[in-house]
Amino acid sequence: MADQEQDLRKTLRVEPGEKARLKDRDPRDKTIFEDSDETKAATAALAKDIDILQDRLYAEGSRALLVILQGTDTSGKDGTIRGVFNATGPLGVSVHAFGPPSRLELEHDFLWRVHGACPRRGTIGIFNRSHYEDVLVGKVRKLAPEDVIEQRYEQINAFEKMLAENGTTILKFMLHISKDEQKERLQERLDDPTKHWKFNPGDLEDREHWDDYQEAYEIMLNRCSTPWAPWHIIPADRKWVRNAAIATIVKATLEEMDPQYPEVSWKPGDFKVF
Template identity: 75%
Template sequence: MTELERSIIARVRVEPGENVSLRERDPRDSRLFGEEKGTKSATAALAKEIDALQDRLYAEGSRALLVILQGTDTSGKDGTIRNVFNATGPLGVSVTPFGVPSKAEQAHDYLWRVHAACPRRGTIGIFNRSHYESVLVEKVRNLSSPELIEQRYDQINAFEKHLVENGTTILKFLLHISKDEQKERLQERLNDPRKHWKFNPGDLDDRTHWDEYQDAYDIMLQRCSTPHAPWHVIPADRKWVRNATIATIVKATLEEMDPQYPKAQWKPGAFTIS
């Protein structure tokens, strides 16, 4: 791992037990990167490196990588997926968006649908939102009792530890944007007919609960950033910084995993192709 990669990870990683306040973190922080054009080019190069590493992971077939993307509406979860994983072979990547649970999903415990979507060995799984909605939306909207919410932090930690102990590396990214930036992005969706499909009037209602969500994120980060699955708070007001930061961490993590192509169980020289 390079010194730059270590610096980036150290700057955004939430240490276990750390007392976190999103209000004290700058969503426009770009100090670890150069100018925008060069950073975008570097991110494109990182995407190709991720593809090569994912090919090795797929061939090895013994471990998996789970990437969790959380954030308020318009924070850039879809954009992150497009820019960081756009060069990665589709056979080895799965993307699961988590919306409102269906009736069938509500008939099970809240982790049931999540476990079913976890990546199989040899692949990268990406969660667009995740099981953390159960301690965010359900907390802010009072959809579950405080007692149930309190239990879930430890349950989630145990669930993620189970995944890690069974061969899945977990990367968790909170895409941190400002309220002003969200306003601009929502307005852009209203102004552009091609983006009307992205606009949800319910997003405006969520904005009235902005402070409550920030508090819920703070608790989530403090309670669920663990040694086996730490959180990373990504400055996301600048899309190119968001993409570069996440691409750097994903690439560095895959390199640390160091997947290997399996050795052939036969002698290549023993065959002739006519």
């Protein structure tokens, strides 16, 4: 792996046991990628590389990659999916957006709906929001008793370890934006008629709890960054930096997985197409 990729992952990763402080991470940081035009071109090339690696993963059919995107409203989860996975063949990629749980889902444990959405072998699964909503919104909005929320951190760690031990590599990205950037993006949704459908008045209610959410995110990062499923804090105020960072880490991870096309039992020379 290139030294730049190693440095990037080391810079953005939350090491297990580390006490991450979001105030110490600049959401507008562009030191890791300085030139926007060059970076955008490099990201497009990375997306094509990811497509090639995903094809090998699909052909191999024995392992999976789960990409978890978590962030406040307007942090760019949809944009990341478009920017990083736009060149990837749809056959081997699944995207699952987690909204409020249904009545049926509430009748089960909080991970029940998540397990069913995990990627099958040979594919890349992308979670737009995830089971971490249950220790973020659940905590801030007090949707469950505090002792129940407390239990969920280790339950999540155990769940993700089980996935990892059964062939699913897990990448977790916290899209870190500033409160000012969120304000601009929400206002843009109000000003642009083509983006009205994206605006949810409930986003303004969550914005009133900004500090509470930041604290909940820090607890999540500190409690649930593990050797088998580490968190990465991605500076997301600049969309091109966000996409480049995530694309770099996804490609490097797939290269480490090194999926291989399976060998066949027959020889091409034994056949002729008429």
